[in-house]
Amino acid sequence: MEKIRVFIVGAGASGLMAAIAAARAGASVTVLEGMKKPGRKLLLTGNGRCNLTNLDKDLHLRYDSSGTDGAVPFVNSVLQSLDVSGTLRLFEELGLASVSAGSLVYPRSGQAQTVLGVLLAELERLHVKMKYNAKVKRISFSGEKGAWLLQTEGWTYEADRVVLCCGSKALPETGSDGSGYTLAASAGHTVTDIHPALTGFECGDPDVRAAAGARTKAAVKLLADTNNSGLPMTVLAKDTGEVQWTQYGLSGIVIFQLSRYAARRSGGTLYVSLDLVPDQTEEEVRHTLRRMLDHAGDAVGSVSLLNSYTHERVAAYLAKKMADKGTGGGQREEHIARALKNVLIPVTGLKGYDLSQICAGGISLNEVNPETLESLLCRGLFFAGEILDIDGPCGGYNLQWAWSSGYAAGTAASGTPGQ
Ligand SMILES: Cc1cc2nc3c(=O)[nH]c(=O)nc-3n(C[C@H](O)[C@H](O)[C@H](O)COP(=O)(O)OP(=O)(O)OC[C@H]3O[C@@H](n4cnc5c(N)ncnc54)[C@H](O)[C@@H]3O)c2cc1C
Numbered sequence: 171m172e173k174i175r176v177f178i179v180g181a182g183a184s185g186l187m188a189a190i191a192a193a194r195a196g197a198s199v200t201v202l203e204g205m206k207k208p209g210r211k212l213l214l215t216g217n218g219r220c221n222l223t224n225l226d227k228d229l230h231l232r233y234d235s236s237g238t239d240g241a242v243p244f245v246n247s248v249l250q251s252l253d254v255s256g257t258l259r260l261f262e263e264l265g266l267a268s269v270s271a272g273s274l275v276y277p278r279s280g281q282a283q284t285v286l287g288v289l290l291a292e293l294e295r296l297h298v299k300m301k302y303n304a305k306v307k308r309i310s311f312s313g314e315k316g317a318w319l320l321q322t323e324g325w326t327y328e329a330d331r332v333v334l335c336c337g338s339k340a341l342p343e344t345g346s347d348g349s350g351y352t353l354a355a356s357a358g359h360t361v362t363d364i365h366p367a368l369t370g371f372e373c374g375d376p377d378v379r380a381a382a383g384a385r386t387k388a389a390v391k392l393l394a395d396t397n398n399s400g401l402p403m404t405v406l407a408k409d410t411g412e413v414q415w416t417q418y419g420l421s422g423i424v425i426f427q428l429s430r431y432a433a434r435r436s437g438g439t440l441y442v443s444l445d446l447v448p449d450q451t452e453e454e455v456r457h458t459l460r461r462m463l464d465h466a467g468d469a470v471g472s473v474s475l476l477n478s479y480t481h482e483r484v485a486a487y488l489a490k491k492m493a494d495k496g497t498g499g500g501q502r503e504e505h506i507a508r509a510l511k512n513v514l515i516p517v518t519g520l521k522g523y524d525l526s527q528i529c530a531g532g533i534s535l536n537e538v539n540p541e542t543l544e545s546l547l548c549r550g551l552f553f554a555g556e557i558l559d560i561d562g563p564c565g566g567y568n569l570q571w572a573w574s575s576g577y578a579a580g581t582a583a584s585g586t587p588g589q
Contacts, residue, residue, distance in 0.1 A: 173198040176583045177320055177329035179306045179353070181208035182346065183572035184555025184579075185335030186289040191580030192333070193296035199584075200327065201298060202320065203345070204305030209286040210344035211337065215569060220282035222261070223254050223573070224566035225273040233562045233571065236362040236434060237535050241560045245571070247540035251578035254570060260577075264288040274566055309334075309353050311548065318550060331583040333543075333552040335576060338529035339364060340556070350557045351532070358547045360534040362559050365433035366526030368426040368568075371442060372519035373419030377487050381415040384481035385422070388413050389448035392428040393514075396438040403441065407431040410448055415484065418521065423564050426527065429520055430561060433530040444513040446480045452511045455479070459503035472506060479510050488513065528568050532559035542582035543575060554579040 176192040178185045181203035193199040201208075215221060226232065230249060235241035252260070258268060258275070265288045267278040277284045293300065301322075308321040309332060317328040336350020351361045373379065389410045393403040411424030420442060432440055447455050459475060472492060476485035488509045523529070533553055537546050543558075545551040554575040562568045 174330045174584055175200070175317075175328070176331045176333065176580070177202060177318070177327060178333045178335055178580070179309075179320070180204075180335035180337060180346075180350065180555070181300065181302075182335060182337050182344075182555065183209070183212050183569055184337075184557075184576035185333070186212075186286075186293065187573050187576030188333045188335055188552075188554050188580030188583070189298045190289065190292050190296065191577045192331075192584040193293070193298050193580075195581050195584035197331075197584035199296070199298045200329075201293070201300050202304040202306055202322065202327070203300070203302050204347075204349075205345040206302050208290065208300065208302070211341060211346065212286050212569075213282045214341070214344065215282050216276060218282055219276050219280050220285045221274050221276055221564075221566040221569070222268065222285060223257055223275045223570040225254065225270060225275060226565075226567075229254060229567065229570065232567055233560050234430060234530065235535055235559045235561075236531055237559060239535070241535070244535050244540045245560065245574075248543070248571075248574050248578050250541075251581060252574045257570065257573045260573075261285070261288065264292050305349070306353060307349075309357060309551075311550070329550075331550045331552065333554055333576075333579045333583050334557055335554045335579075336557050338532065338556040339523045340366060340368075340526045340529050342523060346556070354533050354553070354557065357545065357551055359537055359545065362531040362534055363434075364529050364531040366520055366523045367430045367433040367530040367561055368528045368564055369429045369526035370416060370421035370521040371419045371425055371429065371432070371517045372521060373442075373515050374518040375515065377490055378415065378419060378515055379417055381481070381483035381487045382417045384415040384483040386413050386415070386444070386446055386480050386484055387411070387448070388424070388513075389445040390424050390428060391443045392431055392517075393441040393443055394435065394438050395441065406435070406440075413444065415481075419517070420515070421521075426564050429526075430530060430563060432517065432520055440517040442515045442517055444515070446484070446510045446513060452507050455507040455510060456501075456503045459506055460501075463503060468502070472502070475502075475506050476510065527564070528556060528561050530561045532557055535559055541578075542585075543579035544582060550583075552579040552583045 233241035337346030339348035
């Protein structure tokens with residue numbers, strides 16, 4: 171019997187996993203990749219160490235989608251094909267030993283290259299055909315040939331099944347330039363609004379930018395002033411971690427996590443609030459500052475006192491804000507403690523696709539079967555990975571989505587017609 175011809179578009183995390191699943195299930199598999207090499211983005215993950223999944227027992231609850239039903243039921247269904255422990259077993263079988271740091275899982279080698287290497291070795295073992303510099307420009311179904319046609323610059327391929335694993339628009343230099351959305355739309359699919367996510371916050375205030383290079387531990391909140399009416403504001407998200415002060419504003423994992431909640435937001439003004447001494451109450455900070463002042467005398471500068479608690483550039487920023495605002499009476503230690511515990515910075519924008527790790531938005535989940543990831547509009551067309559309207563936080567969640575959805579789509583795409 172002729173093997174089913176499955177074509178995977180994109181050799182990123184989801185495409186490589188889809189190809190393995192389809193070939194293991196008996197299909198003849200070809201991967202078409204637009205770049206010269208596979209897995210460009212995968213190699214950059216986790217700062218080159220690849221945080222490949224997360225042991226969070228509530229992992230499925232952490233994903234988001236623009237759709238009214240959210241992402242959870244869809245993700246739950248896809249995880250039935252390959253969950254976290256199944257993923258780790260699969261990688262181990264392929265030759266990848268992993269290690270966890272808290273709930274974050276990395277290859278023991280500490281190299282993303284090892285993850286890519288074991289995937290490629292398995293594809294070779296399974297005789298999957300890899301075509302590079304093969305950017306797919308057009309897909310269409312030919313009733314006459316009874317096949318999908320995939321057009322690249324130099325060739326038109328015929329496929330029984332197609333799995334679109336083209337990623338998003340995040341970091342387009344890695345090959346995921348948004349062309350997957352266009353291919354899906356040409357097949358009649360709805361693509362929801364796309365926004366960069368897991369990215370930095372732009373802050374227009376030059377005093378914030380002047381602190382570039384500083385890193386501060388902080389409890390961070392993302393606040394929305396929905397009607398631009400001032401306080402009280404709605405808390406959209408909060409987290410604690412290291413904030414990196416940059417030439418454009420604020421960055422770091424903790425800011426990236428909050429950016430997912432800013433991505434889909436429209437209207438109103440957003441603020442980041444920082445508590446730069448999250449492990450002490452304002453009262454405790456005030457008390458310590460009083461003792462410092464008692465010892466050093468009132469002549470001691472505010473920058474110096476602020477610098478006892480935070481990076482000198484941030485101390486200079488806070489001192490300037492305090493001077494701009496004026497003290498309005500009260501003790502010095504009160505003002506300084508308040509300044510450290512309640513930093514409020516307006517967000518003027520999100521960094522763009524060039525700096526974002528993922529995109530929020532994608533192919534609408536309403537048009538995709540959550541068990542097989544097959545299009546509900548076009549038989550024989552499947553999707554996996556970030557191209558779908560699902561996004562997760564930093565910490566291995568997005569790669570787990572790529573592995574699970576790739577496995578589910580690849581397996582289903584190699585099934586007999588009508589399955
Ligand atoms: C710097 C950075 C660090 C990250 N770190 C982590 C991490 O540690 N852990 C984690 O879970 N997630 C991380 N992520 C997110 C994670 O890498 C992505 O969510 C994941 O790689 C998406 O996989 P994908 O297969 O859907 O898309 P991609 O990995 O983007 O792969 C898509 C592939 O399709 C190809 N392609 C696109 N269009 C076409 C076309 N028309 N024809 C042919 N080929 C095409 C592209 O060239 C690309 O190779 C990180 C992202 C970035 C940018």
